[in-house]
Amino acid sequence: MCAIENQAQQLNRAVAFIIEWNPRTTPVETIAKGRVAELSTAWTVLREGKRECLWSDAVELRHAQHIVSAQRIYRLTERTIDKRGQQMLLPQYVLEGWSTT
Numbered sequence: 001m002c003a004i005e006n007q008a009q010q011l012n013r014a015v016a017f018i019i020e021w022n023p024r025t026t027p028v029e030t031i032a033k034g035r036v037a038e039l040s041t042a043w044t045v046l047r048e049g050k051r052e053c054l055w056s057d058a059v060e061l062r063h064a065q066h067i068v069s070a071q072r073i074y075r076l077t078e079r080t081i082d083k084r085g086q087q088m089l090l091p092q093y094v095l096e097g098w099s100t101t
Helices: 002-011 028-037
Strands: 018-021 043-047 050-063 066-081 087-100
Touching: 002 066, 028 066, 028 087
Parallel strands: none
Antiparallel strands: 018 087, 043 050, 050 066, 066 087
């Protein structure tokens, strides 16, 4: 992302990007518990037992001496019933995200 910003500066142009974020070291369960407990979270029910919420945060991406301001969009999906209608003992959470300008 910093390389994209460097090239944009060299070309004296504004370049927008959207890059998928990899949450491999992110504590998904902790984030999910926080979102479920937060009353202002707007959930969209996709089907019985499946809902999702969206939110964004401002982030600063650092590489060497370059700092790029971006926004990270998150989507948290909660499943309590699987696709065959079987109730799950514990909810399953999937966290996805994208970094964009």
